[in-house]
Amino acid sequence: MTSRHAIVSPGNAASDVASVRRVLLAESEALRIMAEQQTDVVSQALDLLTVKGAGRVIVSGMGKSGHVGRKIAATMASTGTPSIYVHPAEASHGDLGMITQHDAILALSNSGETPELTDVVQYSRRFGIPLVGMTSRADSALAQAADIALILPQVDEACPMGLAPTTSTTLMLALGDALAVALLERKGFSSADFKVFHPGGKLGRKLLKVSDLMHSGDELPLVAAAMPMGQVLLVMTNKSFGCVGVLTNEGGRLAGVITDGDLRRHMEPGLFGRTAAEVMTADPKTTRAGALAAEALHVMNARSITSLFVVDENKHPVGIVHMHDCLRAGIA
Template sequence: MEGMTALTSVITSSLTAGMTDGSAASTESSAVENRDLACATRVLRTEADALVALADSLDGAFLQALDLLHGIEGRVVVTGMGKSGHVARKIAATMASTGTPAFFVHPGEASHGDLGMIAKNDAVVALSNSGETHELADIIAYTRRFGIPLIGMTRRAASSLAEQSDVALVLPPVPEACPLGLAPTTSTTMMLALGDAIAVALLERRGFSAADFREFHPGGQLGRALLKVTDIMHKGTDLPLCRLDSPLSDVIFEMTAKRLGCVGVTDEAGVLVGIITDGDVRRHLTPELLAERADSIMSPRPKTIRPKALIVEALREMNEKKITTLFVIEDDRPLGIVHIHDCLRAGAA
């Protein structure tokens, strides 16, 4: 009996200790998670506050930079070293995709021949947190020598970059999100956002449209969404057409050859006045059908769409009308025809 009591005591103690250890581990894990969330929240709020400060600091220098970049005949050359260089690459890519020809030049490579990529009718945007990045020296000197406009983006108004620039975009004096104050965090976020502000402001000045945007983004979902019916329509010799007085034997041959399940009917002036579908042929099928004319079985006023319509609009129209084809017309004359399968293949679904 005493042995049983002792064993029970040992088991109880072990269970109690295990529960205590588990509770301690859970508490420690929760503390770590709370610290991580607090750190992430602090970083995001610090950078968000910095962006507000940046927005409030915009002044005439920003407008001067826009005037300068909008007025050049060449391209915008964006440059920077280290983290600023990564941001510069993104700024150049954003500008290039929104109507401002731009590219990135690495300052180190510039000192070994790539200065030749910068022409006299270009402008340079140089990024440097301190404004004293020595790798930028050759690019700065090159712009001064040949009168190439220079826009500097830095946190120090008294820096060499700011003083040598035609326009200095000075970031507000806010702390880095890094607790050591060393890792570029807030500063690069502000540079990136300021680059976006410049690119979008230039986009609006130029009246850059969705159609223009699509020209620079032909691939991917965005490019497909901005495709127009004229990009995918069947045209020329692939366009199934016949005249009002065409014998149905010719109509059926045309429909079979073009394989779109229909034929558009035009009058003497080339105006689209009707449509004959394979269903129309089946419904009127008699021994005498082949001797009839196209206008005897055609359906008048076929469904059409304008040339500049997006393929998503064409797909919606076909779904709503429960049809599979739309003629693309201009001045009432057929330019092409688009089939629902063409829209689906182009990714309009």
Template sequence: MVDHAKLLGTARRVITDEADGLRKLSDGLGDSFVKAVELLLEAKGRIIVSGMGKSGHIARKIAATLASTGTPAQFVHPAEASHGDLGMLTRNDVVLVLSNSGETPELADVVAYTRRFQIPMIGVASRPDSTLIKQADIGLLLPQVEEACGIGVVPTTSTTMTLALGDALAVALMEHRAFTPENFRDFHPGGKLGARLSRVRDLMHTGDALPLVTATTPMQDTLLVISQKGFGVVGVIDDDGRLVGIVTDGDLRRHMDGLLDRTAGQVMTAAPTTVRPNALAEEAVALMNARTITCLFALDPDISGKAQGILHIHDCLRAGVV
């Protein structure tokens, strides 16, 4: 029989041990962390991240996080580096090397190459007297804590701390550069996250696709525009091209008697709900849901008040914005 209480106890102990390691890591941060961030900011090339084994997996994630937050970065496997990939390193780069012990033999060629060609190197290890920390231009020390595995050999707490340290570096760089959600979307256009960060302007229809008529347009012609454009609505503009109203299915029903004897201006709903082109598509969906509508004209009243596009709820659904 599986001892449920024992399993839960083990899980809680592991998480507690790793949380303690993270607290000690946080408490131990100091000038070396600041110097490391400054060095990374000065890099004219990329951040090359390297590590072996479990540290290599963490290095890959750190490189990916840096790259997606505005700091060009690349993972280089130390074994492949010894067989030609050292050529990826240039004097414009900064190398970030991860090794809990600081003595990983597979990293020797990477370290030696950076020293030979004066390539700045940041070392991350838990032993201040290790080769990696001694050779590094800047050493970031991990607290010497027990691994959470219970037998002291499985990388658990150490890899968690290294990952958190990498995140801390990436976020510090990101905040210094005033990195925005829109910048993040530029690097991450795919998937659910990319969809959530889509802007109205990325999804809206523009130009000839816009269903627009003037206030004096007869309803017979207005109905043709609604049918041809396929949005189920039509925007009504004034003589200067500013959006002043909208004709919806509800407006048609309310004016059914004598509809064809009226103009668009007589049937329209004035001052319709609109959205700015640079608003998040997610905000537009929330607005449509709140107003129980399916379309929004996009306009920037600070520019001209002219309709720059139209967004349909189906556009958002197709893009994965829900």
């Protein structure tokens, strides 16, 4: 019985490395060429893709271009540009109904002659739906039909046979990323907006704010500056943060903190007869409710402390965040 699989000899490290480098250099050179050839046409394409109201960017492509299209649609959707991928063959069997006159279409085809895209293109022309084509041939059917054609440089595929879509799909993917980022910047999309679309996983945790984790209200360990240390210790014990915030006599601003370290430094027979103001560390390091929790954790690590008070613009304490809160949220 003969095997269906060819017998592959063990690889040669030097030739393997050379092959990988050749592909990477070929694709990076193609990206450089594409970057240099960009003109105002890309801005006109962005005008069409800046959909309003209920509009979305509909991305479509066949084969490897379709796989790239799915990624482009996902990137746009996650950065503030509503977008979905529509398979061109499925579109011909009813999925054209997914595309509305409020939308714009980004059609991908390296040759510009993909027959499966015909119905999508004709549908866009029939109902006046903006169409941006991405192709390597300016004389192709897609480029000629599109309102705006983004022409990829005609470069050789990195595949040694020049057949497998490699360099061409890299160019499509990179240009799609560039369009998504340009649309993001047009909208003024912020990290706060980004967090809304990325609540899960490590990325979502990195974008958590102090306000998402802080303790507030009755949980805050706060004492008056004139409070005797005997009562201060009771508050520290009951609130379980290992510290208390000391408030000014007038205005209720945060004047200082008392930590376990402060207690050890002032451990003497007359400690209980002293006031909070006499023991506190003045002008403590604080954070803002709108700061990233990762920033607060960095401060705590740098200062070798375990808690940070959260204050408003007038230094009134509005919360407290503990290192354990950050660790439990997966921020490290």
